[in-house]
Amino acid sequence: MSAWHHLRLITIDLDDTVWPCAPVIQAAEAAHYAWLAAQAPRLVEQHDLDSLRACRRVLMQTRPDIAHDVTALRHASLLSLLIELDYSEQQATELAQGALSAFREARNQVEPYPDVTPVLTRLRRRCQLVAVTNGNAEIQHTPLRDTFHHCLTAADAGAAKPDPALFELAMRWADATPAQTLHIGDDPALDVEAARSMGLAAIWVNRTGRAWPPELQPPLLEVSELSAFETWLGLGEAAR
Incomplete structure (x- = not known):
């Protein structure tokens, strides 16, 4: 026994x-950014992947209530950036949700x-x-x-x-x-x-x-x- x-x-x-995590995250980030490039050009004119990550790191410090939730953090950061770039609240919400969907689809393509x-x-x-x-x-x-x-x-x-x-x-x-x-x-x-x-x-x-x-x-x-x-x-x- x-x-x-x-x-x-x-x-x-x-x-x-x-x-393995790194290749999956890299692919998901790339899919996420490509979707934003097609749908939210003003955002990608101002931000590359590194600056988007930096914004999320800042938000982790200012929003401890969602710091543990990587999906909520990504959504909140993206929503804030889009609104700052004069997308309407409705547009920003739809764009953030669409970008997250692109990320999540690639995120689950694990091996x-x-x-x-x-x-x-x-x-x-x-x-x-x-x-x-x-x-x-x-x-x-x-x-x-x-x-x-x-x-x-x-x-x-x-x-x-x-x-x-x-x-x-x-x-x-x-x-x-x-x-x-x-x-x-x-x-x-x-x-x-x-x-x-x-x-x-x-x-x-x-x-x-x-x-x-x-x-x-x-x-x-x-x-x-x-x-x-x-x-x-x-x-x-x-x-x-």
Whole structure:
């Protein structure tokens, strides 16, 4: 029997844990900007992608109420910029929504790492799998739509990791205690340290050979792909 036979819930980060994040965000930003170039030329005359990002960073400081919600932040920043450029409120609202739709469509065009789908498909038969992300990918519109039981975002929880709200929300949803929960993620602070500070077991997914931060206690387990985690759980071939 697996040493983890009591496990009821596995929470799993998304970006850079189950798919590479950078190429997806780059493609989504490009689609977003191309849409704006066609529909809101006055905006792109004044702003490139870097300045749009800078505006969002400023807004994060002045709007702490939405700083955790990357979609709301993007929408509010864009709406403000459009109104400043003399688009009417109705025009600005429609343009901001259209640009966000272009972004979201590309944002969900993810390509999971090769090990992810088979491992999660097997784990799904043994316990609840809940995605917990600070990002805004929509699992139901990605290739992993059938591998998770549920997906929770920082927007759902009202706070971003390392705040405990996402983990608490996932445990309430699955009716699981910290002792019955294990978290998997790529970020030493936002995933591993945040989870174990709440009493959750936490696994570090290190796909790029990074060094563990020396100021943090080492993780329970470091893996470069999820199949190694599956073996460590004691499932191995029996899970297949």
